[in-house]
Amino acid sequence: MKNALQQPARVAVPVGRRLIPRPVVRVARLEPWLFVLPALAFVGVTFGYPLVDLVRTSFTTTGGAAGLKNFRDLLADPSFRLAIEHNGILLLAVPVLTVLAVALAIFLFEGIRFWRVYRTLVFLPVTISIPVVGGVWGLMLEFNGGLNTILRSLRLDGLAKDWLGSTHLALWSVLGVIVWSQLGFGVVLFLARLLSISPELFEAARIDGAGWWRLHRHVTLPQLRGIIQFYVLLGTITMLSWVFSYVYVITSGGPADATLVSELYIYRSAFVYNQIGIASAAALILLAAVVVFVFLFFRLTGREETE
């Protein structure tokens, strides 16, 4: 009986002396695409169609086709430029999160007592929904809220600032809440990678006389490199296009647009001001910025790996 795992024999049709193989190879090339087709169709419907509509709408106003008017209005709008600037400031959370998460992961990896309990505690904020995080921190950071009450009771009145009411401090306060909320994810990610590294690597380094710092600089960090790159990429995309919930719940973009970010700008333009064309143009610019960043990121990291 024919073994199903064996390759079927090539069947040749002799024409003169040439052998013409069956078109098995052409079908085989199509196979992977046929299996991917349903998922591609789903992505096409849920992402592709809205994207096409977004591009179309960005060139229209309520009066009809508008050419580049929306983009011109957008770039001339100081609120939009301010929103982009704020997204840029929030990007500072990425290196802070990365450094803190790596440090905490190494700390837990060192095997301190109750490290599993600490891991759970660090991860807990990640499990709390953002509206709850925003609501609780919104209360804590009020001028007469929990944080300032504690500071005043410790006679640190000078540190009791108007965290959410000051135009200079509000964005940094939101950044702090984001770091608090997201840190645990990075810790767990890096810790999982650390736990998968062969312990022989560390033993060999110690035998060679590596101290704590050299061990982690020359063994741990290189091993974490790939996952750090992934985390930085994810964090950057988050700060550019996933901070709406934090800002909306904690400050609603205030005070005086001091925490306005691009997503909130888009939301307001579309659903509050009825300026769908401008909102679409802003969304397109944001998408383009993220795509360019991701492309450059992969080029850079790909080049480093080649070197």
Place this chain on the structure above:
Amino acid sequence: MSENGSDGRLIDALAGELGGSLTRRALLRGASGVALAGMLGARTALAAPKRRSAGDLVVWYLAAGANPEGDKRAFEQSMRAFERAKGAKVKGVAQTLDGFIPAWKAAVKAGQGPDLQYLWEGIFTLEDAWQGNLEPYDTHLAAQETRHWLGTASVRWNGHLWNSPRNLDSLVLLVNKKLLRQAKIDPSTPLQTWAQFLRVCKKLKSAGIGPLGFGLKDGFGGGWLFSAWARAHVDNVADYMRAVVGDADITSERYSEWWFRLAELRDKGYFNNDIGSLPLFHAVNSLFGRGRAAMVPAAASAIRPLLRQVGVGNVRVVSVWPTFGDGKLAKRNITIFSGGMVLPAFSKQKQLAAEFAAFLHRPDQLRNQYQLTTDLPADDRVSAGLIREAWQLQIYQQIKTNPGPWLEDWIPTQMDSEANFSGCQGLFAGQSAADQVKRTRDVLEKWRRQSPELRKAYRKWIGDARRVYRT
């Protein structure tokens, strides 16, 4: 095809498992057919709108007001009563405060959705009317029905009526009489002029009592302060609207003095020191309820819990705000109907939907709504005898006899959000009043540039505004 033919082997293995005679080509054909059928089926399911029977109504409503639970029950009872009366089926879908606008915009874009939709009054309704998303009520209901609806001044445009109000509300100043007595102030002292108002604030502050309580973190408070004081020198709401479209100078004292008066209150320390970090309703409830502020702005629909906390006998309701101006509007109270039902232009049941909106205004339905919510009815066919509490009756009488515009609903939402909300936050974060006047001017210039079609429709609205508030 991989070099070792692994892909081919897998398919052959599968073919072998399913039956020796099934070739790889047949298997691939079969899988493709299943995938294609699945996609076509999904497309058909997504594209085909759910069939509704003729006579079915879909209502997207927001249970709001003083008692949202009661309002929801009132809505549901009205829907059931309408079903019995008309033999039609009514499906009510309760919306959320944050979700109802995005859901409505999505329905408009899709061209399908509810037959009746909840929308706020004024500009929030008319921007959709201007874009052709709504149907006016007067094309489906007789004038002798709609003329009984109260508070509709802000939803009349181009000679038509665009919203059916659900309930009335008013922006008042609540005064804690007990705290005034503590500061040795007569609780019935007049609070009509700015000088009288400042005198009371000064005495309260000297007695160690917070004169005014407010919150600006969520932004809404800016719109309240604007509605209370920006009309100080204005005789007719159309006056202010002229400045919005650029026919008058928005930076002139006539329209901008209120920023400087607000800065005056700030500089004298009459507001709570955490105004920038407190949300509006939380601030009003906690500061007034706990006796940390003697006076707070409040929506009439939200007063009852405060009265319970402070004691009805200890609260004075000031319906006409203290003013620094001589404008006729400044002597009126601030009336609003927060929201009501609009007729979507895409509805296939417009007549039936309009009849349901009218049904909600039947005296028995309004009485039931009042019993369940205690919201002031937006219809003059309901006897004032329904209202038992003196403070609410006082507000209701003021609304009927001395109505004035809630100015926030007569300006573009972009101006409200970017000038009033942000401006008040900036002012209390230390920026100057002049900065906020400049901000208002810049925001309006931006609105005129970015929304020329809305500006054209808005200009047309000015004519209607001049007629509805004859002062």
